Amino acid sequence: MDNQPTALALFSGGLDSILACRVVAEQGVRVKALKFVTPFFDYDLLAREAQYRKKIREKYDIDVEVKDITDLYLQLLHDPPHGFGKHFNPCIDCKILMLTEAKKLMAGYHASFIITGEVVGQRPMSQRKDTLRVIERDSGTDSLLLRPLCAKSQKPTKAELSGIIDREKLPYCSGRGRSQQIKLAAGFGITDYPNPAGGCILTDPNLAKRIKMLYRESARVNREDVRFLLVGRQFRLPHGGWLAIGRSQDENAAVLRLSQPGDLVLSLNDRPGPTALLRHSCHPADISLSAALVVRYGRKIPGGPLVAEVKVTQDQKDALLISPPLPDEQLAGLTLA
Ligand code: SF4
Numbered sequence: 001m002d003n004q005p006t007a008l009a010l011f012s013g014g015l016d017s018i019l020a021c022r023v024v025a026e027q028g029v030r031v032k033a034l035k036f037v038t039p040f041f042d043y044d045l046l047a048r049e050a051q052y053r054k055k056i057r058e059k060y061d062i063d064v065e066v067k068d069i070t071d072l073y074l075q076l077l078h079d080p081p082h083g084f085g086k087h088f089n090p091c092i093d094c095k096i097l098m099l100t101e102a103k104k105l106m107a108g109y110h111a112s113f114i115i116t117g118e119v120v121g122q123r124p125m126s127q128r129k130d131t132l133r134v135i136e137r138d139s140g141t142d143s144l145l146l147r148p149l150c151a152k153s154q155k156p157t158k159a160e161l162s163g164i165i166d167r168e169k170l171p172y173c174s175g176r177g178r179s180q181q182i183k184l185a186a187g188f189g190i191t192d193y194p195n196p197a198g199g200c201i202l203t204d205p206n207l208a209k210r211i212k213m214l215y216r217e218s219a220r221v222n223r224e225d226v227r228f229l230l231v232g233r234q235f236r237l238p239h240g241g242w243l244a245i246g247r248s249q250d251e252n253a254a255v256l257r258l259s260q261p262g263d264l265v266l267s268l269n270d271r272p273g274p275t276a277l278l279r280h281s282c283h284p285a286d287i288s289l290s291a292a293l294v295v296r297y298g299r300k301i302p303g304g305p306l307v308a309e310v311k312v313t314q315d316q317k318d319a320l321l322i323s324p325p326l327p328d329e330q331l332a333g334l335t336l337a
Contacts, residue, residue: 005164006111007146008102009033010095011064013042013056015181015193016117016149019171021062022188023148024115027165032109033064036098038073039226040201040211042066060190069101070223077215082134087208088215089200092131099139106144113144113159120150121175129153149173149181201230210234210336228258228279234336235293241281243290245297246274261315266294269309269320273298287312289334292326 007024011017011033021031033056037043045052049066056064076097080090095116102114120129132154136145143158146165151157152172159165173180185193201207210229214221228244232251235243246252252267252275259265264278264287274297278290291310298308310321 004028004030005159006030006032006109007159008106008109008111008114010098010102010114010116011035011062012117013194014117015178015185016119016122016173018060018062018117018190018193019181019184019188020115020117020148022060022190023171023184024146024165025061027169029164031062031115032111033062034102034105035064035066036069036101037066038068038070039223039230040073041199043070043227059192067101067105069097072097072101074221074223074226077211077221081138085203087203087205088212089202089208092135095135096139099135099141099145103139103141103144112162112164113146113157114141115146115148117149118147119173119175119181120153213336224258224260225279228277231255231258232274233297235334236336237278237281237286237289237334239281239283239286241283241286241290242279243276243286243293245276245293263314264290265313266290267311268294268298269311271299271301271308273308282314288321288323289326291321291323292330293334295323296325298325
């Protein structure tokens with residue numbers, strides 16, 4: 001191991017976290033960026049981590065690793081100590097969890113401090129000055145946590161006091177405006193970066209409602225059911241079945257990928273139509289309803305019969321059903337927001 005100091009960075013992929021990494025790396029620190037993922041944000045990166053790492057390295061000269069924190073996150077959502085934001089987003093506890101995890105990983109990376117791209121006053125819930133303090137206190141990262149974009153408005157941290165970081169050379173960003181960050185980015189030659197609009201599903205009014213409902217119903221929430229709830233049109237069937245129906249080719253492929261042993265996959269056999277996944281029920285009435293829903297959203301043949309052949313596959317065994325489309329009056333009460 002050389003003597004170069006190392007920092008672990010919480011890396012969201014947004015401009016602020018990119019800049020935090022670059023500003024600290026500029027002072028001779030090796031920065032290891034950690035991209036935490038859950039089914040609510042950036043989960044797709046798990047399947048293409050190598051490609052993502054290459055892209056971030058090439059675009060921003062940042063070394064990033066993807067870390068899955070789903071199990072801890074699903075547990076947290078049952079009762080986050082600091083509550084929820086406008087929807088089902090536990091932003092303060094989300095930050096605390098990520099920092100707590102980063103702290104646990106420090107020794108493995110020989111890191112002496114942690115950095116984030118947080119900026120005082122930028123977000124209403126998690127980036128108020130008093131909240132930033134709560135986050136460092138409850139994650140146990142007090143003097144270990146440097147927020148390089150707004151460090152000048154915070155008390156000095158270990159990295160500054162020990163001379164690893166020259167506080168005077170850090171930028172000073174504050175508030176919701178982005179002009180300081182854009183200027184700073186231009187100085188690094190960075191002009192192509194993601195928009196600030198968050199990609200967190202827990203802040204999406206409709207999808208967050210689905211997850212909230214799941215937490216109301218279940219004492220134990222698992223990642224498979226969460227992922228199921230986030231795709232396609234959703235229905236709840238009378239005998240306990242959950243049905244997801246794809247609305248596009250991409251969603252059809254996603255529905256298929258989510259299939260678990262015991263699930264039923266439904267699709268039209270004689271014409272184009274959606275792919276559907278039935279979970280938590282093999283009751284014949286739920287299967288018939290699912291088939292009728294698949295026909296309802298499938299392609300209609302002008303002048304042809306309304307009924308269609310539906311292929312039902314469970315654990316690699318196929319069956320065929322002939323079903324009419326579900327009429328409007330039977331739809332009420334089945335759809336999930
Ligand atoms: S928006 Fe989502 S990912 Fe971001 S801090 Fe809040 S809960 Fe966490």
